[in-house]
Structure formats: structure tokens, C-alpha cells
Amino acid sequence: MEMSVEKKERKIDSKKVKEWLLGSGIYLVLFLLIIVIIAKEPTFLSIRNFKNILTQSSVKLIIALGVAGIIVTQGTDLSAGRQVGLSAVVSATLLQSVTNVNKVFPGLGDIPIIVVIGVVVLVGALMGAINGFVVAKLKVTPFIATLGSMIIIYGINSLYYDYVGASPVAGFDGRFSKFAQGSLNIGITEIPYLIIYATIATVFMWVLWNKTKFGKNLFAVGGNPEAATVSGVNVTMSLMKVYVLSGMFYAFAGLLEAGRIGSATNNLGNMYELDAIAACVVGGVSFSGGVGKVQGVVTGVLIFTVINYGLTYVGVNPYWQFIIKGLIIIMAVALDTMKYTKKK
Amino acid sequence: MGSINEKKEYLLEMKGISKEFPGVKALDNVNLNIRPHSVHALMGENGAGKSTLMKCLFGIYSKNSGNIYLDGKEINFQSSKEALDNGVSMVHQELNQVLQRNVMDNIWLGRYPKKGLFIDEKKMYEDTKAIFEELDIDVDPKTRVGTLSVSQMQMVEIAKAVSYNSKIIVMDEPTSSLTEREVNHLFKIINKLRDRGCGIVYISHKMEEINQISDDITILRDGQWIDTREVKGITTDEIINMMVGRDLTHRFPKKDNVPGEVILEVEGLTAKYQPSIQDITFDLRKGEILGVAGLVGARRTDILETIFGMRQKEKGTIKLHGKEIKNEDSHEAINHGFAMVTEERRATGIYSMLDINFNSTISNLDRYKGKAGLLENAKMKEDTKWVIDSMRVKTPSQKTHIGTLSGGNQQKVVIGRWLLTQPEVLMLDEPTRGIDVGAKFEIYQLMIELAKKDKGIIMVSSEMPELIGVTDRILVMSNGRIAGIVDTKTTSQEEIMRLTAKYL
Numbered sequence: 129m130e131m132s133v134e135k136k137e138r139k140i141d142s143k144k145v146k147e148w149l150l151g152s153g154i155y156l157v158l159f160l161l162i163i164v165i166i167a168k169e170p171t172f173l174s175i176r177n178f179k180n181i182l183t184q185s186s187v188k189l190i191i192a193l194g195v196a197g198i199i200v201t202q203g204t205d206l207s208a209g210r211q212v213g214l215s216a217v218v219s220a221t222l223l224q225s226v227t228n229v230n231k232v233f234p235g236l237g238d239i240p241i242i243v244v245i246g247v248v249v250l251v252g253a254l255m256g257a258i259n260g261f262v263v264a265k266l267k268v269t270p271f272i273a274t275l276g277s278m279i280i281i282y283g284i285n286s287l288y289y290d291y292v293g294a295s296p297v298a299g300f301d302g303r304f305s306k307f308a309q310g311s312l313n314i315g316i317t318e319i320p321y322l323i324i325y326a327t328i329a330t331v332f333m334w335v336l337w338n339k340t341k342f343g344k345n346l347f348a349v350g351g352n353p354e355a356a357t358v359s360g361v362n363v364t365m366s367l368m369k370v371y372v373l374s375g376m377f378y379a380f381a382g383l384l385e386a387g388r389i390g391s392a393t394n395n396l397g398n399m400y401e402l403d404a405i406a407a408c409v410v411g412g413v414s415f416s417g418g419v420g421k422v423q424g425v426v427t428g429v430l431i432f433t434v435i436n437y438g439l440t441y442v443g444v445n446p447y448w449q450f451i452i453k454g455l456i457i458i459m460a461v462a463l464d465t466m467k468y469t470k471k472k
Numbered sequence: 473m474g475s476i477n478e479k480k481e482y483l484l485e486m487k488g489i490s491k492e493f494p495g496v497k498a499l500d501n502v503n504l505n506i507r508p509h510s511v512h513a514l515m516g517e518n519g520a521g522k523s524t525l526m527k528c529l530f531g532i533y534s535k536n537s538g539n540i541y542l543d544g545k546e547i548n549f550q551s552s553k554e555a556l557d558n559g560v561s562m563v564h565q566e567l568n569q570v571l572q573r574n575v576m577d578n579i580w581l582g583r584y585p586k587k588g589l590f591i592d593e594k595k596m597y598e599d600t601k602a603i604f605e606e607l608d609i610d611v612d613p614k615t616r617v618g619t620l621s622v623s624q625m626q627m628v629e630i631a632k633a634v635s636y637n638s639k640i641i642v643m644d645e646p647t648s649s650l651t652e653r654e655v656n657h658l659f660k661i662i663n664k665l666r667d668r669g670c671g672i673v674y675i676s677h678k679m680e681e682i683n684q685i686s687d688d689i690t691i692l693r694d695g696q697w698i699d700t701r702e703v704k705g706i707t708t709d710e711i712i713n714m715m716v717g718r719d720l721t722h723r724f725p726k727k728d729n730v731p732g733e734v735i736l737e738v739e740g741l742t743a744k745y746q747p748s749i750q751d752i753t754f755d756l757r758k759g760e761i762l763g764v765a766g767l768v769g770a771r772r773t774d775i776l777e778t779i780f781g782m783r784q785k786e787k788g789t790i791k792l793h794g795k796e797i798k799n800e801d802s803h804e805a806i807n808h809g810f811a812m813v814t815e816e817r818r819a820t821g822i823y824s825m826l827d828i829n830f831n832s833t834i835s836n837l838d839r840y841k842g843k844a845g846l847l848e849n850a851k852m853k854e855d856t857k858w859v860i861d862s863m864r865v866k867t868p869s870q871k872t873h874i875g876t877l878s879g880g881n882q883q884k885v886v887i888g889r890w891l892l893t894q895p896e897v898l899m900l901d902e903p904t905r906g907i908d909v910g911a912k913f914e915i916y917q918l919m920i921e922l923a924k925k926d927k928g929i930i931m932v933s934s935e936m937p938e939l940i941g942v943t944d945r946i947l948v949m950s951n952g953r954i955a956g957i958v959d960t961k962t963t964s965q966e967e968i969m970r971l972t973a974k975y976l
Contacts, residue, residue, distance in 0.1 A: 339590040344573075348581050351570035358568055359582035360553035418572035 153463050158431050165438040185433040186326035187381050192404040193333045194377030196425045197370045201350040202417030203270035207278040213397030214285040215248040215382025220297035220392035228299035232292040248379040256375020264367035289394035298391035308387025334422040351418025410460040483508045483671040484640050489538035498524045502697040506671035513674045513682045516692035517908030530555045561633035562642040571618035576600040579632045603631045623654035642673040651767040679708045724941035729923035731760035741788030749774045750952050756928040763939040764932040766949030767972050772932045776899045780812045781805045811890035815901035821886045824875030831874045832856040836892045859888030880911025900931045916942045951975040
């Protein structure tokens with residue numbers, strides 16, 4: 129009799145452990161990855177590496193945060209990468225140094241960065257609005273809608289790129305380079321601006337998702353569009369807004385990416401959307417909608433950067449990284465599904 | 473005659489409502505008058521116009537003629553939201569909630585209280601709590617809705633209606649998946665709403681409930697208004713007669729099937745993943761209809777699922793004609809001559825976007841393979857024709873999408889599909905749920921005919937009258953175990969009710 133009671137208790141415990149493991153699986157994966165890398169190469173554990181990883185994650189995170197909101201609404205955005213590219217090229221042409229002999233718009237003087245940000249973010253908002261309109265009003269499945277706009281935006285970007293000379297746009301104004309590559313001295317160490325931008329974007333998104341009406345509506349629309357409609361949520365408007373917001377995020381990311389790399393071509397941003405979507409999915413943002421956390425997205429992005437940076441650091445053949453990345457995507461979603469399916 | 477006093481002031485008046493669809497007059501001069509402090513039953517067979525009438529009220533359809541008055545003021549809602557804002561709300565049959573979010577997020581969806589730019593979570597919590605306390609609902613406002621039971625979700629929906637200060641609350645089949653105890657709790661809440669002065673429109677197919685909870689009753693038939701009466705003094709037979717428009721003296725066909733030898737023996741069947749069934753032992757005879765009774769959550773469906781291989785076994789044996797079989801998965805079960813009509817017809821029974829031909833033949837495809845292993849259309853057409861004819865399915869053609877048929881006709885196609893596999897044991901899970909009285913009768917008739925053809929039939933049902941009306945024996949489940957197997961002829965509703973509570 130006593131034994132059976134004990135057995136029962138242990139059963140409950142193991143169930144709890146399992147639940148905990150399923151719930152915090154991705155954080156564990158990130159942690160384990162880092163542990164394995166450190167075990168293999170103890171020098172990995174340094175502020176420099178830590179900072180590098182965060183810096184390399186920053187732009188990706190901003191893109192991923194943009195696409196995450198769309199995934200929450202049962203959507204997806206294949207045009208994200210091309211939007212980043214468009215913004216990068218536009219920013220690059222507007223922020224070349226006045227002393228650059230190859231300046232594509234020689235008559236253009238110094239434009240304040242904030243103005244350029246305004247311009248590209250506006251363009252991004254417009255692209256997002258078009259996506260949103262096609263999805264919310266014309267009721268085209270997001271996959272198809274953004275597949276179309278992905279191709280169109282690439283076309284537009286290439287035409288523009290052709291017009292400005294069809295060669296990489298470089299030779300940026302010093303302020304721009306500093307804006308993207310510089311860092312803030314806080315005494316003990318220097319924090320790259322990129323990390324600061326990404327942090328601001330993350331906090332902004334977290335507050336938006338968790339503390340505002342728009343955020344809650346987003347999850348309602350993603351979780352059960354029917355219920356949201358009946359309750360008076362303007363579903364069309366919510367969808368429009370989330371695509372517009374994403375477009376603005378990609379645009380800002382594009383500007384940073386151009387500044388970070390130091391040049392831009394029409395091919396910049398190619399396939400970035402897949403990395404962003406993968407990070408969201410690994411981070412627990414469900415494709416079936418209505419589920420997702422900002423901290424999950426952050427973790428998802430970090431996992432991929434750690435794989436890239438860390439495994440290169442310890443000398444793993446880069447081709448292996450593809451296989452590991454792919455496995456992690458599939459495993460993460462399989463685990464996520466396990467959370468929601470009951471055994472019979 | 474008990475006709476309602478005309479001078480009384482109505483909360484909601486719908487007068488002379490007509491609605492036409494191309495070729496069909498869905499509503500023809502229908503009236504519905506709801507008094508404050510009353511529960512008003514709205515009854516009629518499926519297709520009688522109940523939901524069309526409600527859709528006209530909520531502005532989902534625009535009516536062709538007629539007027540609607542709320543508190544004496546004419547209204548014409550354009551959307552459910554507008555209706556909700558004006559105190560007219562609906563508790564849906566298919567509950568409309570965001571399962572991934574918590575209770576209070578759902579209740580205040582579309583009108584979150586704000587403090588500056590942000591949501592005022594504290595106010596949301598307290599307001600929710602206050603309504604729950606008033607209605608005696610024991611749910612934490614912060615629980616995720618997806619983890620609630622159906623009954624709790626429904627209570628949340630009702631609380632939502634109350635939070636909008638609704639004067640008129642429409643409940644569409646609110647008890648269709650509640651246990652006896654939950655139904656009592658629901659009725660308590662309904663009574664509270666009545667005391668507050670609400671008018672409740674209560675749509676249900678269950679006659680027993682109408683007597684228990686409602687004050688007035690309006691009956692529709694074929695889009696026509698038949699009568700509005702006080703419930704007091706009206707008999708179930710009268711209601712049914714008004715609904716079907718013919719003297720249906722019996723709700724059940726003549727039972728002339730004769731059980732023969734035992735074909736199925738189940739012994740000590742226990743499911744692997746608990747809570748589920750434990751130690752289930754029974755047998756089934758040729759030509760017998762065995763009912764399975766029990767409260768929701770008594771695991772009646774699990775018996776069928778375990779026998780059919782959809783649910784894993786821990787231990788126990790299944791013997792067909794004295795020979796032990798495994799039924800590890802449903803494919804094996806089908807090969808052994810088992811067939812199962814599932815409870816959730818829309819979710820697991822029909823392929824609603826596809827036609828009747830596909831829906832009839834899908835479980836039997838092996839038999840239509842021709843020489844090259846390709847499917848032969850002629851055979852499939854022939855079998856589909858058999859399903860339509862012998863099940864008396866009302867459909868324009870084999871190419872009609874099954875989703876456009878009425879629930880009763882869909883169910884007939886599903887049963888026909890399984891009969892094509894020539895089953896020996898036919899398992900039906902709530903076969904008449906959401907089906908109107910006339911179609912129910914036909915399903916019962918079909919079951920008895922099949923029993924006469926020596927099939928063994930197991931029927932899970934929540935409707936006591938139909939269990940007593942068509943079965944030969946009733947297996948009563950209580951909390952995953954068998955509480956008793958009774959002979960239908962000699963048992964009573966009271967005995968069965970007592971047994972359902974045996975292991976609670």
C-alpha cells in the first residue's frame with residue numbers, strides 16, 4: 129500500500145519534470161549549446177565573444193521581431209528579406225559621404241540620419257501596408273501574398289539599383305558608419321549601438337504585445353479570428369497594422385545592415401526571412417497562431433547565432449552547421465506540438 | 473388555452489419577420505416576443521428557421537420584412553457587436569473563444585479597459601471576479617481558456633454576456649455537452665439571470681429541459697410561426713406535434729429486432745492512458761442494440777475508441793465469434809468488421825468540402841480497385857447510389873458537397889459509408905446529436921433494421937429517452953467503470969441515473 133502511494137508521487141514528479149522540460153526546452157537548448165562549446169574551447173567564455181554574439185544577433189532580432197507579430201496572426205512574411213534589402217539600398221544611396229567621388233546622387237548634401245530613417249521606415253510602412261491590404265482585404269493567404277510581394281519588392285529594388293549605377297553602394301558618411309558600427313562607452317566596457325537598438329526594439333515589442341490593446345487584439349485575431357470579430361475587434365485593421373509595423377522593423381533593420389556591412393547591393397537581405405521565421409518558430413511562436421513570446425523570439429535568434437559563431441569558433445565544419453540548424457528547427461516544433469497533443 | 477397576455481410589456485419583439493433566399497422562403501412572417509424575467513424556449517426541427525431568425529436579430533442576415541423592437545424602440549443591428557453593445561448577446565453552440573488566451577482577456581476582448589496607453593489588468597481582473605462571484609462561477613480569471621471544461625467555457629461566455637449588461641441572452645443548445653450536474657449549475661445561473669430581469673431565448677432539442685427551465689415557448693416549422701404559449705400545461709407530445717406538423721404519436725419506431733447469439737465479448741478492457749476506461753467487461757449479441765449511458769466524462773466514447781483501436785489498451789481481451797482479436801489500430805478493426813460513427817460529425821465524420829460520392833466510398837476504397845490498381849468510378853457510383861437510396865438521403869445528386877446537407881442527411885451518409893464495409897459490429901457515438909426529430913426517427917428505424925439483419929450495434933447516447941426507446945440492454949458507465957448493465961424493458965430512468973453516479 130505504502131509503496132503504491134510512493135510510486136504515484138514519483139509519477140507526478142516525473143510528469144512535472146517533463147512539463148517543465150517541454151515548457152522551457154528552448155532555453156535549455158541554448159544553455160546546453162553554450163556549455164558544450166565552452167567544454168570544447170574554454171576561451172569561448174569571454175566578454176568579447178559574448179558581445180560579438182549579441183551584436184551579430186541584433187539586426188536578425190529586429191527582423192525576427194517584425195515577422196513574429198505576423199506569425200502570431202497565423203500569417204508569415206516571405207518578403208521580409210527583400211524589404212530589408214530595399215531599405216538597405218535606399219539608405220545607402222542617401223547616406224554616402226559628400227566627399228565620395230562615386231556618390232550616386234552627387235548633388236545631395238548631408239542628410240541627417242534621422243531623416244533617412246524616417247524615409248526608409250515610411251517606405252517600409254508602405255510595403256507592409258500593401259502586404260496587409262492583400263492579406264486582410266483581398267484575403268490572399270499570407271504565404272502567397274508575401275511570396276508575390278517578395279518577388280515584386282526585389283524587382284523594384286533591382287530597378288532602383290540599376291538606376292543608381294548597378295554597383296555596390298558604399299563610401300558612407302562617417303556618421304552613418306558610427307551609427308551602425310559604433311559603441312557606447314559606459315566606463316567598464318563598450319556597448320555596440322546595435323545591441324542597444326535591438327534591446328529597445330525588444331522592449332518596445334514586449335510592451336506592445338503584453339500591455340496594449342493592439343497586442344492583445346493581435347493574439348485574439350491569431351487565436352480565433354471568428355471570436356475576435358464577434359467581440360468587435362477590427363480584424364482587418366489589426367492585420368493591416370501588424371504588417372505595417374513589421375515593414376517598419378525590416379526597414380530599420382535594413383538601414384542598420386547597410387551601415388554594419390559598409391555597403392549595399394540589391395541582393396542584400398536574400399533569405400533573411402527564412403532565418404527570421406526559423407528563429408520565431410524555434411522560439412515557440414506557433415504557426416497555428418495566437419501563441420508566442422518576445423523572450424522566445426530572442427532566444428530563437430540567439431540559438432542560431434550561437435550555432436554560427438560558436439561552432440565556427442570551435443572549428444566545426446560549417447556544413448555541419450546547416451544540418452544542426454535544420455535538426456533544431458524540426459526538433460523545436462516537434463517538442464512544441466507534443467505540448468499540445470494528448471496521448472490516447 | 474394559456475395564451476400569453478398581450479398587454480404585457482415585452483423586452484424584445486420581433487414582428488412579422490420574413491427572410492428569403494433565392495428559391496427558399498426561410499422565414500415567413502415569424503413572431504417572437506420575449507418578456508422580461510422569462511426564459512423563452514424557441515423550438516423547431518433543424519431547418520425550421522430558428523437560427524435564421526436569430527441571425528436576423530444579430531444582423532448577420534438582413535431581413536426582407538418585419539420589425540424588431542428592443543424595449544419598445546425599433547432596432548436594426550448590423551453586426552453581433554452592435555447587438556452586444558445594445559444588450560443583446562448570444563452564447564454560441566460552438567463556443568467562440570480564443571483558447572490560447574486567458575479568461576479575462578476573452579471577456580474584455582474588443583473593449584479592454586485602459587490606463588493611458590496600456591491595458592488596466594487589475595481592473596480587468598477585479599471586474600471579472602465580481603461577475604463570477606455574482607453568478608457563482610468558480611473559475612480563476614487568469615486561467616487559459618483552452619484548459620477549461622466545456623461547461624466552464626460556457627459559463628465564461630455567459631459571464632461575458634452579463635458584463636455587457638445584456639438584457640436578452642440567446643442560448644443555442646447550451647446543454648448539448650454538459651453533465652447532469654453542470655446542467656443544474658447552468659440552470660441556477662439562468663435563474664439568476666431571470667431574476668435580474670433578463671429575457672433568455674433558449675434553443676434546445678431536449679424536451680425534458682424545456683419543461684424544467686422555460687416559461688414561454690415559441691414553435692417554428694418550415695419557416696413559419698406556429699404558436700407561442702406558456703409552457704405550463706403543454707405536453708411534450710403537443711410540442712412535438714406542432715414541431716413536426718404530423719401526429720407523431722411515437723418518437724420511436726416499433727422495436728422488432730430479436731437478439732441472437734453472442735458475437736462480441738469484451739473482458740477486462742483497460743486503457744493505457746488514464747483517466748480512461750478500467751476493467752470493462754460485456755458482451756454483444758447478433759441483432760442487439762446495446763446502449764451506453766453515463767454522464768459526460770464517464771468515458772463512454774473511450775470504450776468505442778479502445779475497441780476500435782484508436783486508443784491504446786493496457787490490458788483486456790476482445791473476442792469476435794469466440795476468437796481473440798487485437799484491433800491495434802482502426803485499420804485492423806475495420807478489417808475485422810467493426811465500424812464506428814464518431815460523435816463529432818463535423819470534425820471527424822464528414823469531409824464537408826467534398827461530395828457525397830467521396831464521403832460514401834472513402835472507408836471502402838480497397839473494394840473499388842480495378843485491374844491496374846486504379847479506382848473504378850462505376851462501382852463507386854453504384855455504391856453511392858445504394859447509400860443514397862437505402863439510407864433515404866435527401867440530396868440533389870452524388871456530386872453535392874456533403875457540407876450543404878442537413879445534419880440528419882450527413883449522418884445518414886456517414887452510416888451508409890460504414891455499412892458499405894459490411895460491418896458486423898456497428899458502433900455509433902451520439903448518432904442523433906443536433907439532428908431534428910423527424911430525422912432522428914429515421915436513424916432509429918435504420919438501426920432497428922440493421923439489427924434485424926444480424927448486426928450488433930453499440931450506441932453511446934446522452935439522451936435517456938432514446939436509450940430507453942431503441943436499445944435492448946443499457947450499459948451504464950460511471951467514472952470510467954461499468955456501474956451496471958440493465959435490461960431496457962425492465963429498467964427505469966431513475967435506476968440508470970442512480971447507476972451513473974455510482975463511482976463519482
